[in-house]
């Protein structure tokens with residue numbers, strides 16, 4: 288009950304109308320803002336801190352001694368041996384959020400409040416794309432898509448605890464961004480149903496055969512050369528609930544269970560699966576590891592992870 292009472296002032300802050308944050312959408316790496324008058328009287332939770340990329344689609348990383356619990360909304364994550372946890376921020380995250388810090392024994396809880404900058408995503412209208420590039424229609428295509436779905440579910444079964452704290456991410460391939468995270472793709476083609484889909488990855492234009500490297504350390508949880516939509520695909524679990532997906536690859540250099548360091552080769556860029564040209568689709572999913580179901584997992588903006596500091600000291 289005490290914890291609920293402590294959280295209440297911060298929730299009021301989040302609900303009250305506030306001017307939009309003036310911070311830029313990218314490169315916004317900062318610490319929690321000063322405690323509000325409501326929380327100022329609380330003792331600070333000793334070693335616990337949270338910081339990150341405070342933008343919708345970004346990531347907040349919290350550090351605290353082992354056993355410290357961090358609560359954001361209904362998600363409560365506990366720092367283990369790595370002394371850190373990570374909260375993804377949805378594309379439509381509230382403009383103000385509060386993280387409740389519950390340290391082990393004897394140390395007073397704390398509340399850290401953050402302003403979250405809004406996204407400015409665009410809508411693109413794509414015309415004349417073959418329906419087959421969008422949905423499986425023939426029996427053979429449907430069977431292929433079905434087998435692919437099962438393989439992907441297998442890939443999502445494993446959770447990597449993660450070694451150490453999360454470091455900044457490296458760009459996994461060289462080349463210009465051909466399609467950023469977040470914009471809405473509207474497919475308009477005569478004879479096909481119109482579909483709207485937000486882009487959940489970050490596309491890097493590169494020729495077939497260009498190298499792909501691990502953006503951060505992790506364990507390979509899926510390595511499939513021929514998924515129906517995705518083509519050659521690798522899942523790399525970075526721990527702390529974060530999984531990178533690499534799609535449309537022409538060659539895979541890794542197998543399930545491989546342990547990679549940042550910068551290790553993963554494979555080659557390609558144009559496999561339902562695509563119109565060679566590129567790497569890099570996506571990062573944040574998974575709510577406090578839940579058994581996967582209902583609150585979502586994709587975050589990979590580009591924002593490139594803004595994280597490369598060495599985060601717990």
Ligand SMILES: [Zn+2]
Nearest residue numbers: 488489490568
């Ligand atoms: Zn893409």
